[in-house]
Amino acid sequence: xxxxxxxxxxxxxxxxxxxxxxxxxxxxxxxxxxxxxxxxxxxxxxxxxxxxxxxxxxxxxxxxxxxxxxxxxxxxxxxxxxxxxxxxxxxxxxxxxxxxxxxxxxxxxxxxxxxxxxxxxxxxxxxxxxxxxxxxxxxxxxxxxxxxxxxxxxxxxxxxxxxxxxxxxxxxxxxxxxxxxxxxxxxxxxxxxxxxxxxxxxxxxxxxxxxxxxxxxxxxxxxxxxxxxxxxxxxxxxxxxxxxxxxxxxxxxxxxxxxxxxxxxxxxxxxxxxxxxxxxxxxxxxxxxxxxxxxxxxxxxxxxxxxxxxxxxxxxxxxxxxxxxxxxxxxxxxxxxxxxxxxxxxxxxxxxxxxxxxxxxxxxxxxxxxxxxxxxxxxxxxxxxxxxxxxxxxxxxxxxxxxxxxxxxxxxxxxxxxxxxxxxxxxxxxxxxxxxxxxxxxxxxxxxxxxxxxxxxxxxxxxxxxxxxxxxxxxxxxxxxxxxxxxxxxxxxxxxxxxxxxxxxxxxxxxxxxxxxxxxxxxxx
Amino acid sequence: xxxxxxxxxxxxxxxxxxxxxxxxxxxxxxxxxxxxxxxxxxxxxxxxxxxxxxxxxxxxxxxxxxxxxxxxxxxxxxxxxxxxxxxxxxxxxxxxxxxxxxxxxxxxxxxxxxxxxxxxxxxxxxxxxxxxxxxxxxxxxxxxxxxxxxxxxxxxxxxxxxxxxxxxxxxxxxxxxxxxxxxxxxxxxxxxxxxxxxxxxxxxxxxxxxxxxxxxxxxxxxxxxxxxxxxxxxxxxxxxxxxxxxxxxxxxxxxxxxxxxxxxxxxxxxxxxxxxxxxxxxxxxxxxxxxxxxxxxxxxxxxxxxxxxxxxxxxxxxxxxxxxxxxxxxxxxxxxxxxxxxxxxxxxxxxxxxxxxxxxxxxxxxxxxxxxxxxxxxxxxxxxxxxxxxxxxxxxxxxxxxxxxxxxxxxxxxxxxxxxxxxxxxxxxxxxxxxxxxxxxxxxxxxxx
Numbered sequence: 001x002x003x004x005x006x007x008x009x010x011x012x013x014x015x016x017x018x019x020x021x022x023x024x025x026x027x028x029x030x031x032x033x034x035x036x037x038x039x040x041x042x043x044x045x046x047x048x049x050x051x052x053x054x055x056x057x058x059x060x061x062x063x064x065x066x067x068x069x070x071x072x073x074x075x076x077x078x079x080x081x082x083x084x085x086x087x088x089x090x091x092x093x094x095x096x097x098x099x100x101x102x103x104x105x106x107x108x109x110x111x112x113x114x115x116x117x118x119x120x121x122x123x124x125x126x127x128x129x130x131x132x133x134x135x136x137x138x139x140x141x142x143x144x145x146x147x148x149x150x151x152x153x154x155x156x157x158x159x160x161x162x163x164x165x166x167x168x169x170x171x172x173x174x175x176x177x178x179x180x181x182x183x184x185x186x187x188x189x190x191x192x193x194x195x196x197x198x199x200x201x202x203x204x205x206x207x208x209x210x211x212x213x214x215x216x217x218x219x220x221x222x223x224x225x226x227x228x229x230x231x232x233x234x235x236x237x238x239x240x241x242x243x244x245x246x247x248x249x250x251x252x253x254x255x256x257x258x259x260x261x262x263x264x265x266x267x268x269x270x271x272x273x274x275x276x277x278x279x280x281x282x283x284x285x286x287x288x289x290x291x292x293x294x295x296x297x298x299x300x301x302x303x304x305x306x307x308x309x310x311x312x313x314x315x316x317x318x319x320x321x322x323x324x325x326x327x328x329x330x331x332x333x334x335x336x337x338x339x340x341x342x343x344x345x346x347x348x349x350x351x352x353x354x355x356x357x358x359x360x361x362x363x364x365x366x367x368x369x370x371x372x373x374x375x376x377x378x379x380x381x382x383x384x385x386x387x388x389x390x391x392x393x394x395x396x397x398x399x400x401x402x403x404x405x406x407x408x409x410x411x412x413x414x415x416x417x418x419x420x421x422x423x424x425x426x427x428x429x430x431x432x433x434x435x436x437x438x439x440x441x442x443x444x445x446x447x448x449x450x451x452x453x454x455x456x457x458x459x460x461x462x463x464x465x466x467x468x469x470x471x472x473x474x475x476x477x478x479x480x481x482x483x484x485x486x487x488x489x490x491x492x493x494x495x496x497x498x499x500x501x502x503x504x505x506x507x508x509x510x511x512x513x514x515x516x517x518x519x520x521x522x523x524x525x
Numbered sequence: 526x527x528x529x530x531x532x533x534x535x536x537x538x539x540x541x542x543x544x545x546x547x548x549x550x551x552x553x554x555x556x557x558x559x560x561x562x563x564x565x566x567x568x569x570x571x572x573x574x575x576x577x578x579x580x581x582x583x584x585x586x587x588x589x590x591x592x593x594x595x596x597x598x599x600x601x602x603x604x605x606x607x608x609x610x611x612x613x614x615x616x617x618x619x620x621x622x623x624x625x626x627x628x629x630x631x632x633x634x635x636x637x638x639x640x641x642x643x644x645x646x647x648x649x650x651x652x653x654x655x656x657x658x659x660x661x662x663x664x665x666x667x668x669x670x671x672x673x674x675x676x677x678x679x680x681x682x683x684x685x686x687x688x689x690x691x692x693x694x695x696x697x698x699x700x701x702x703x704x705x706x707x708x709x710x711x712x713x714x715x716x717x718x719x720x721x722x723x724x725x726x727x728x729x730x731x732x733x734x735x736x737x738x739x740x741x742x743x744x745x746x747x748x749x750x751x752x753x754x755x756x757x758x759x760x761x762x763x764x765x766x767x768x769x770x771x772x773x774x775x776x777x778x779x780x781x782x783x784x785x786x787x788x789x790x791x792x793x794x795x796x797x798x799x800x801x802x803x804x805x806x807x808x809x810x811x812x813x814x815x816x817x818x819x820x821x822x823x824x825x826x827x828x829x830x831x832x833x834x835x836x837x838x839x840x841x842x843x844x845x846x847x848x849x850x851x852x853x854x855x856x857x858x859x860x861x862x863x864x865x866x867x868x869x870x871x872x873x874x875x876x877x878x879x880x881x882x883x884x885x886x887x888x889x890x891x892x893x894x895x896x897x898x899x900x901x902x903x904x905x906x907x908x909x910x911x912x913x914x915x916x917x918x919x920x921x922x923x924x925x926x927x928x929x930x931x932x933x934x935x936x937x938x939x940x941x942x943x944x945x946x947x948x949x950x951x952x953x954x955x956x957x958x959x960x961x962x963x964x965x966x967x968x969x970x971x972x973x974x
Contacts, residue, residue: 063628068794077628078609079621080593086585094580096587100612117586117663121572124667126580155628177795213796213911220912220943221798264914267937267971294583297576298685298722360582379589381582435907439920441685441722444935446918448907467904467937469918469973497583517974522916522937 028144030200031059032190035083039192041104042085045111051087051118052132052194053111056336057102058082058378060187061150065158067166067180072159082378083107087114092128094118098379131360135369137196138340143333145326147204148232150186158182161236165210165245172253175215182208182236191338199338204231205329205502207491208241210249214256222259224252224432224450229329229491229504247404255432255451258462265452265463267522270428272468272513273415273455276403277433279507280490281447283320283389285436286472289496290443291346292372292384293357293365300443300472306366307355313347314476317394320347322356322372322505325388329491330502332374335359336382339371347476349394358384376499383497389505390488391479396508399484403509408453408460411483411510415455420481420512427455428521430468433490443472452521467522474518484509535592535615536564536698536708542618547702551619554626555601559638559702563834564594564610567695568659569713572666574688577678579670584689586663594698595834596625599638604629636857639836641705646839648831649824650711651694652732659694659712666690673718673743681747683720690716705836713827718743720750723921724900731825741958749900757924757932759897761970767896768938768966769889769925772956775964776875777905778915782942783817784873785910787844789859797853798911798943801863804850811946813848814878821871826960828872840869847878875961877953886963889954891928897936897970898923913943915968940968 035057046053060080066073084098085107095117097110166180184206192198209227226248228241235241274282289295296302301313314320323343324331333341337359344354355365356372361384373382397418401410408429415421432450439445452463487506494503513519539562546557568591573584580586594610606625614621658665669690677683692714699707714734717727726745728734759766770778791797792804799810811817821830821839830839835857843851852865860867877883890898902917916939924931945951945966953962 068790068796071634072630072632073790074605074607074632075628075630076607076609077624079613079624080609080611081613082591082611086582094582094585096585097589098587099590100592101590113588113661116661117588120663121580121586121667124579124671126585127578127582129582155630159630175795179794179796211796215795220914220941223796223909223911259912264939264969267939267969295576379591381585381587383583435904437903437906439722439903442920444903444918444920446903446907448904448916464912464914464916465909466916466939467907467918469903469920469937520937520971520973522918522939522971 028146030142030144030188030202032057032188032200033142035102035190037104038083038102038107039190039198042107042111043192043194045108046087046194049111049115051089051111051115054086054132054337055107055192056084056375056378057190058187060185062183062185063150064181064183065162067162069177070163070167070170072163075155080377083110084378084380085110085114086381087111087118088130088132089118089122091122092130093122093126094129095121096381129360131363132193135195135359137193138199138338139196140198143199143201145202145204145231148234150184153184153233157237158233165208165242168246169210169212169249169253172250173214173257176253176256177213179211180209184233191334191336193338197338199334201334203332205331206230206232206235207329208236208245210245210252212249212253212256214260217260220260222256224256224259226252227491229489231327231331244404251404259451259464262462262464265428265466265521267466267520269515269517269520270426271515273411273427273429274511274513275431276487276507276509277490278430278447278449279391279511280389280505281433281436282475283391283505283507284386284494284503285438285445285447286470286475287320287346288322288356288386288389289438290440290472291355292440293355293361293367294384295440296355296361296365298441300440301352302365305364307352309352309354309367311352312350313352313473314350315479316350318347318350318476318479319345319392320389321345321392322386322389325488328388328488328504330387330504332387335371335373336375337373339369339373341372341387342370344370356384356386358382374501376501380499383499385494385496385501386503386505388488390486391507391511392486393479393482393508396482396484399509403484403487406509412455412460414483415512421455424456429453429455434465435492445470445472469522470516470519474516475513478514478516478519480512480514482508482511535566536700538615539610540700542615543702546622551622554622557598558601559599560597561638561701561836562594562596562610563697563699564592565695565697566592567693569691569693570659570663570666571689571691572663572670574670574674574686577686579674588661598625600626600629603631605632605635634858634862636835636861638701638703639705639857640703641836642838644838645707645832646822648822648829648839650709650731650829650831652712652714652825654733655692655712655714656694658692666692669716669739672739676743677718677720677747681720681750683747683750685721687719688717699832699834699836701836707832709831718746720746723753724749729827731827731829752923752930753921753933755932757934759924759934759936759972761972765967766970767893768968768970769893769896769898770964770966771898771900772886772959772961772963774899774901776961778942778964779817779875779961780873781905781908782910782913783811783845783946787854789853789855789863792853793859793862796911798913799850804853804865807849807851809848810850811845811848812949812951815845815848815946816843816876816878817845818843818874818876819854819869819871820874821869826872830870833870835867837867837869839871841871842869877962884952884954886954886956889952889963889965890925893925893965894927896925898925898930899938902938913941915940915942935973937971937973938968940966
């Protein structure tokens with residue numbers, strides 16, 4: 001078995017994690033492969049009715065544990081099976097139905113209902129799309145990972161380890177309150193199409209998180225968090241992950257205690273140094289969504305519906321890439337329409353090269369299909385969206401210190417030594433990603449950090465988190481450089497279209513963004 | 526759809542299987558000592574306009590059937606299990622039972638199964654007029670969206686319209702091993718319109734909307750969107766600017782910073798701005814004319830609730846009364862831990878003691894000499910509710926000058942909502958079509974380029 005690296009190919013400075021898939025006969029049997037009769041009935045009925053059908057079967061199992069201040073709060077188990085059926089009339093009108101019954105009879109009924117919806121919709125002048133009739137079959141395939149399954153994961157070991165991690169975190173300060181959570185999800189998918197495509201795959205993912213609240217002690221209570229993610233229970237049980245989570249938890253505990261009495265930063269535009277998790281936020285919110293082709297008619301990366309491929313959008317040393325990484329929290333090898341998921345260099349050397357394109361909008365946007373469609377569940381309709389998005393720069397400044405151990409002081413010294421910061425220059429170091437939001441139509445984005453350090457002061461005063469907002473293109477044009485190796489494990493969830501799907505990505509340890517009037521830190525007037 | 530009004534087949538089958546487990550039908554497993562489940566079965570239909578396109582691949586006419594819910598078990602050895610229920614739970618019961626046993630855990634503070642209450646409030650939650658629509662007569666959804674398209678894109682000058690309309694009908698089955706047996710239908714009807722990524726409004730209740738409601742919603746979207754397309758200018762006050770939070774946004778602030786700190790688990794585990802002692806002492810935490818109430822009794826509102834999944838009857842009661850903490854929001858477990866009664870189900874509502882002189886939203890805006898009106902912000906989900914601090918981007922704020930709206934600007938706003946809700950300068954204004962008031966607060970504003 002070939003080992004692979006979740007932290008990125010250049011992540012060789014101590015935080016690297018290698019997963020070796022366990023030694024069993026691959027590929028494993030996926031649960032969705034047992035629905036052959038239902039699939040046959042679905043496709044036969046579609047053929048009888050003269051419509052093209054796409055069926056999306058999901059068989060998902062999950063487990064979550066929570067510990068609060070040393071006590072096991074609860075364990076939850078869940079399972080869900082269902083199918084979504086989207087049909088297209090020859091004219092391109094479409095209807096969608098979903099059900100939690102995956103039987104031959106229910107599938108025949110679903111196709112009938114979807115076809116009726118599609119045909120009745122045509123009377124109201126609904127939009128047509130015939131892209132499904134122009135693609136070729138991707139054949140019958142099974143793309144199965146072989147990570148630890150839920151059946152191979154001991155509850156007792158999970159409970160004991162999570163309790164231990166929680167207890168340890170509570171010891172990192174006086175009166176700390178610590179909530180710990182661990183979740184594993186093991187969805188199996190099967191996408192079938194009228195053109196004979198029949199692909200089964202799995203997208204396992206797992207995480208451990210710590211939320212640490214420091215008591216008020218004269219100020220207001222403050223909360224900071226730490227997490228690690230990966231494909232299975234090893235994120236909790238493997239020593240490498242345990243050590244990484246512990247380092248991050250120590251940092252979060254220290255931060256929460258210091259934030260209690262930290263002042264508010266003065267709002268305005270500054271030179272910014274952001275860590276890789278925030279850089280993932282920048283790539284995701286400020287650029288990734290705008291590159292999704294379903295919104296190209298209104299995206300700032302589009303002109304009259306066509307993606308502005310070939311235009312310069314950032315400095316020539318900046319590249320932004322999105323694609324699946326095996327073992328990553330957001331791994332997905334095949335799209336929700338049965339197309340292979342491509343790794344796409346959206347921006348290459350500062351020039352817009354390609355979009356995150358689904359079957360239905362790629363042609364209109366003038367870019368190739370990249371298999372970017374994802375869905376939260378069988379109940380949902382596919383939308384193009386990111387998996388693992390990362391910003392890379394050419395010739396990043398060498399920075400060997402392990403990311404979790406970098407202090408603001410060392411970062412400041414490195415920036416000064418490499419000409420990325422001048423003594424006394426107004427500049428802020430933003431640490432820790434707390435989520436973001438974007439409006440791709442006008443390019444407004446925001447994201448929030450966990451802490452702000454003033455790099456213009458040698459004593460690096462700490463300030464409260466503040467919103468980082470701006471315009472997509474302004475932020476990209478302002479990237480000055482990067483420091484350190486690539487890290488690709490900044491995990492989160494993306495809520496586009498009301499569907500929550502895992503997302504992740506990263507950048508070099510730190511990215512420097514020049515002062516720009518269109519990129520603002522909120523704060524005091 | 527297999528669900529019909531008087532046909533609780535699935536729930537009965539599940540009860541029979543759980544009772545078999547109580548009797549010890551699976552000899553290698555411990556017996557069940559108690560159980561509870563809450564399952565809903567239903568159908569929904571929907572239709573969307575995405576980027577001006579009606580019924581496209583991203584928002585076609587859609588029908589969804591589902592059966593889902595949750596289950597809680599107490600085993601003979603006092604261990605507990607939490608599991609999900611789906612269509613396969615009954616046919617695969619033995620396998621599921623073994624999975625639940627494998628995941629069983631010890632929690633000495635976990636609650637027992639609750640005895641049924643003598644009565645549960647009958648709150649109206651079902652509109653039979655929606656049934657034909659849910660069963661496939663979807664013409665109304667098309668007509669609503671086409672009316673919006675005509676009004677907003679045709680006459681209203683809207684360039685890009687996103688909109689959605691949906692209806693659903695379901696039946697809930699709540700049962701437990703001590704005899705709780707509550708079953709009732711409920712329905713939902715929604716539509717919304719979002720113009721040029723600037724402003725949106727809609728209707729969301731458990732019954733069909735009155736015909737005139739659509740015209741009111743569309744007029745509001747058209748008028749506010751037009752205002753948001755005018756350019757304005759604003760000079761922020763370094764000591765704090767006056768900012769009016771629209772009704773929906775004010776509700777988000779209250780939910781995030783006040784509601785978010787009332788969770789029983791958060792309070793008991795010191796992960797809230799308020800301590801358990803604060804509740805025991807009825808500490809004054811917000812201004813004394815403000816109360817926060819849980820209310821599940823409002824007919825046909827989305828917040829209507831007859832009973833929680835644990836069997837706590839619906840009703841109405843304060844969490845904060847006249848600015849004083851009354852009780853955290855508690856499930857059965859945290860009710861046992863904190864000593865307060867469990868909390869009823871329902872929505873969170875703000876009540877203001879204004880001596881009968883309720884100020885309108887229109888009057889609130891007209892009394893601002895120099896400030897901003899904000900309908901939406903980016904980044905609320907990234908804020909730390911325990912500290913009360915906020916730092917948010919408002920890409921579209923309307924400038925208010927001498928009570929009149931004068932175009933839009935982009936700004937970030939920051940401050941501390943705990944201070945705002947205690948501030949004597951904070952004022953409220955009511956829109957007759959909304960359940961919660963708009964708020965005028967004073968906070969830091971940075972105008973962006």
